[in-house]
Amino acid sequence: MVIAAIGSIPLIMTLGNSMLIPIFPKMKSSLDLSQMQVSLTITVFSIAGAICIPVVGYLSDRFSRKVIIIPSLILFGLGGLLAGLGAAFFSNSYTWIIIGRIIQGIGAAGTAPIAMALTGDLFKGGEQSRVLGVFEASNGLGKVLSPIIGSLIALIVWHLVFFAFPLFSIISLLLVWFFVKEKSNRQAPPPFPKYVRGLLSVFKHEGRWLFTTYLAGGTVLFTLFGILFYLSDILESKHSIEGVLKGLILALPLLVMVSTSYITGSKIGKNLEKMKKLAVLGFLLMTISFGLLVMFEKIVLFLIVLALSSVGAGLILPCVNSIITGAVGKERRGFVTSLYGSVRFLGVALGPPVFTRLMDWSRTGMFLTIAAFTLIVGLLVLTLLHVKGKDGTDNKQTAVRYKYL
Secondary structure: OHHHHHHHHHHHHHHHHHOOHHHHHHHHHHHOOOHHHHHHHHHHHHHHHHHHHHHHHHHHHHOOHHHHHHHHHHHHHHHHHHHHHHHHHOOOHHHHHHHHHHHHHHHHOOOHHHHHHHHHHHOOHHHHHHHHHHHHHHHHHHHHHHHHHHHHHHOOOHHHHHHHHHHHHHHHHHHHHHHOOOOOOOOOOOOHHHHHHHHHHHHHHHHHHHHHHHHHHHHHHHHHHHHHHHHHHHHHHOOOOOHHHHHHHHHHHHHHHHHHHHHHHHHHOOEHHHHHHHHHHHHHHHHHHHHHHHHOOOHHHHHHHHHHHHHHHHHHHHHHHHHHHOOOOHHHHHHHHHHHHHHHHHHHHHHHHHHHHHHHHOHHHHHHHHHHHHHHHHHHHHHHOEEOOOEOOOOOOOOOOEEOO
16 A cells, blocks of 8 residues: 555656646637647646755655655645636636646645655665556556546546546545655754755766766656657647547557556666666667657557657666666655656656647658657767666665766
């Protein structure tokens, strides 16, 4: 039940964006919005979260993980409620939706990134990697279910989706409240100046590989939400596919990713060499997939080729999660994992608007540009992560270490 409670947190956060993707065309026509305005409903959520995550990360190190997670879930639900009420009953509906989404983003800042740090606190060694695999699989499961749930709810009325967020938040909140018990022998937090000096020391000595792993995780989320935004648009505009069928199609690449994430997390243990190799392989598969998508417009062939990039994403994310979670001691883990969460949020924020611009420019240019980008990030992972030993099974807090150029 502890794992279920932890797994529910990224599931809730994922629903915050992915469940909206199927309703975008209806929102666009109902409120007379531009494609860019629609994409901003994801962007403002993610930017608000990215800005707040480092703050709540520090607070979770200073106090406790649950003290941050529970109010954050409440705020997330309230933001969804405000967006729903604004869309249904208020004038200037779009403005209220944006305000509600900003509040949701602030709430989301204290959910998944802090849950990742909580996992590092409660589990060690290979068990930690397995739970982080469940964590990423839960994240992916949310992405799989959310287009289907969003499509089903939209059959009634599109803005009803926003009212689902408070319900899901309450379920996760109750699971965390009753089943997550943090260790009572928690050390007193260091004074703020000492805390900052410790963080600066971490990034001074291990910053190059740490920022590389941040970039890797952010790139996966950037491409994932960008391609989902593109796919949601073409399914209706070019293939006249709507409703639940559209939700099911959007869920297919995500299902491939979540399955791969779960298997990867269960197999990597604390083997750092394996993590690096799988991450590089993941970026290679993503590069090949995006490069080949230029040649395929029929939806079945497009989805088959797109599945390669989903496999790549499923290989990368559990490895990056394990590396970052084990990179520093418990006393600073909240900030380091939260900063990683900020980068992931920024990836999500940038995906839809960047892909919108690229779609307006050139379909071929869009896929080739993204393929080149994933190739560059893969090369950075290959060259900047030099593994020192096969595993990190010693008992020190900073068991995961790398040589850096």
